[in-house]
Amino acid sequence: MSVRERRLGAFCAAPITLFLALGFLAPLLVVAAFSVMPSRVFDLAHVPDFSAFVEFVQQGYWKSLAWSIGMAAIATLILFVVCWPLAWAMVHVFGRFTQIITALVVVTLIVSENIRLFGWSLTLMKGGMIEGMWRSWTGAGFDGLLYNVPVIVFGLVYVYLPFMLFPLVQGIAMVPADAPHAAADLGATRRQVLLEIELPLASPGILVGSLLSFVLAAGAVAESKLLGGQAVIVISDDVETAFTYGQNWPLGSALAIVLIVLVGSLALFALARLDLDTVMGRAER
Amino acid sequence: MPVPRWMRVLLGSYGVVIMLLLYLPLVAVFFASISKARYLSFPIRRYSGAWYGEALGSATVRDLLLTSLLVAAIVTVVSVVLGYFAALAFARYRWRHRRLFQKLVLLPIFCVFRRIVTNDSDAT
């Protein structure tokens, strides 16, 4: 570790550190400051109190948080089960087609999340692509598949699929090619190879994918609005409402802080155990 | 253990199904764009390309599109520059706070609440 390297390293890190300090840390601190302000004020020149947090508990906002976290957890689990076979195939089976699939998935991200969810709305609603066509073929209709909790979870799974898929592909690609063959040769069944070798060795990818999907899904709001018709209210919805119609910045801030602290601790815990060097396959010198 | 043929076919079909599902809503939106009716319902009774004409002819739409492209271009350049230096800092140089830096820089990715963190920029 030469002096020149140390200086260069610090120098290169400076731009993004500054950017994040101003663009990420500063707003976060402002929000945190507002969360301990008395109700319905619009500046920080007041004596701090925890009334907003009390409101969080007493007024039932904790239910929104529970819904957000719960649906995010289920969506993440579903995403893992759905994406694993595809990711495995992309690494071991598809060969050249893996690039095509990657490109196709990335291209869908160009279209804004709202429009894609709206497309599902068009597809699943009464009179939509599914129900309308079904009715015209069979004469019998049904109420459309929207405005419930399962469709919100479906929306979360749909939107955050790339965020689980790509880290999983990375993780699976990190498994040494011979290890599963050796395990089988030593007598392991397909299930044992998966549980003892493939899953543990792909765990950095699994961790990153799960964390990303969970965190993003917990903060999501479009799905519950567009697909769920607000069948349940999620925490981000409450935050938005507090800042706009509710005219209650401290409450909105407090709700946001609760979510950030919860999810942020999870992220910190996971990142502390994850070592990017290992993920990239380098030993620390 | 090589992958048996039936499993390859199964996985291939699985991939195709997921890709179709991924693009299905875009198909629905496409149909909405060519349906004559103002509010979409299936089956589509009359088709029309008029909406495209309106969109492409509208000055407002053009402005919005240009703004989007401009913003995207600027953001891309800035991100690449910031990101490149940050990546250098982690990948190439060994310096004292390197590991801490890595974890801290990754953290915001996991804490991007699009409407929350940036919501009260007017308050700053």
Add this chain to the structure above:
Amino acid sequence: MNAAPILRIENLCKRYGDFTALHGIDLEVPDGEFLTIVGPSGSGKTTLIKLLVGMEQQSEGAIWLRDERLDRLPANRRPTCMVFQSLALFPHRSVGENIEFPLKIRGEKKPVREQRARELLDLLRLPQDYYKKRIDACSGGERQRIALARALAFDPEILFFDEPLSALDYRLRKTLEKELKALHERTGKTFVYITHSLEEAMVMSDRIAILRNGRFEQIGPAREIYTRPQSRFVARFMGDVNLFELRGGVDGSTLQAQGLSAKPDALGTLDIVADRHNTLVVRPERLRFLGPESAAEFIAVGTIAASYLLGSRVQYEIDAEDGATLVVESAAEAVELSPGAPVRVGFDRSDVHVIAERAA
């Protein structure tokens, strides 16, 4: 020792579309033998080992383990074990856990597993305190031994090796070659070893099988292949060699060997087969330099082209009169010749082995 072979390969063929990797090969391996299958890249040896361990299915033919059809068993149920070229150790498990893995997946309890793992650590001469060590903290040679220990853990009938030493440096390879041979003697198991390196094969094996373009050219003990190769390919493959191809008719007196002048009856004394393409094989160490008065049954004349020091021996390349290159090896102190020096070399009938191949 058991009379029946432990491994029998019958007419094994493997085709990939138009390309045939293996052309109906046959092989019998007696119990407890160390057999090495040697061949250049593309010879089919990787295909063969994949068929043996179950990573591929053959197009035709059968593989028998004693009297059971081995090829009908899936890879994880074959009572055989392979040591991979990359070793394929599990990086997320400790040394002990790696060695115990075959036992763990068979449901053995912890105390039994640990005892067996520790026994194997001793057998492979690894320190006992390596039991909890991480794999990435072990050296290349140590990892080889861990891979061997793991392969032996569930007591397989046959051990297969896929070029495990090719990535190692010279010293380590030499050490491990000898250790593998010693291990073979200690365990008494059947070892089937695949390599492209003849040196490895000669040091360790009981028998060598030379594979070329999907067919066995010759199978036999190292000594026999070395002194009595059955084709020019095998002769060249075994090392530097001098080949003299015979031209001419059946009648011994008109036979010519390129570049050689022979005493009148000398050619007739050799085991030349009629209607075949005959080649005389003379090893470099069997050619000797002739002084002005010395004689030999076969003589060639030329000048020194180059010399190479091989430790205790020196190898000379000689440009012979007819344009061929001869190779002579002698002890370093015996003679000192510099490039350009004219020389006479000779050998007798006892130094010659005749290869008779179908005219091709």
